Amino acid sequence: MTLEKRCASGHPRDLPESARNLIKKLEARPESEIMGSEALRVVRLVWPKAFMVSFPKPLKIGIHKDMKRSNCIPAHIIGVALRFFTRIERYLVAIKPGAARIDLNGKVAGKVRLSEAVDAEIKLFRGSSDSCEPVERTRIIISKIRLLAVKKAK
Incomplete structure (x- = not known):
């Protein structure tokens, strides 16, 4: 299927020439041979409001489905771009509890949960720590933790 037919029913309807050229260049290559920066460049040309590298915002849960549904970019390029973008340090820093998630058009589409923010911090x-010298860690085993409720004296 040609790029024009594939994207005719999708959003956005008319891709910039630079995006079309990049897609043609990348779509024949296997996923393992596509650099994350190349794939992200294509995605940024198609959806610039969602993929701002200098000031990234948390993406909507399931945004990959919306991207695939648009039929503008082959699925393997989308996967490479999302893996690359969501591992950028600035993106991970933006994942804070309660932060707004955005859709492909840059509109609010949910909020970051505490567990997602903790995962980003990890x-x-x-x-x-990968770039630092290895730190020797002491292993501590806690067998039992008790939580007590204490009433304040009046």
Whole structure:
């Protein structure tokens, strides 16, 4: 199926020439040979409001389905771009509890949950500790934790 036919029913309807050229260049290559930055460049040309690298915002849960439904970009390019974008340090920093998630048009589409923010913090920590010297860690095993409710004396 040609790019023009594939994107005719999708959103956005008319792709910039630069996006069409990049898609043609990348769609024949297997996923393993596509650089994340190349795939992200295509996605940014098609949906610039959702994929701002300098000031990223958390993406809507399931945004990959919306991207595939648009039929503008092959699925394997979408996967590479999303993996690359969601691992950028600035993106992970933006994942804070209660932060607004955005859809492909840059409109609010949900909020970040606490567990998602914690996952992002863990990824940031692991990413920052990879470049440092290994730290020797002491293993602590806690067998029982008791939580007590204490009433204040009046």
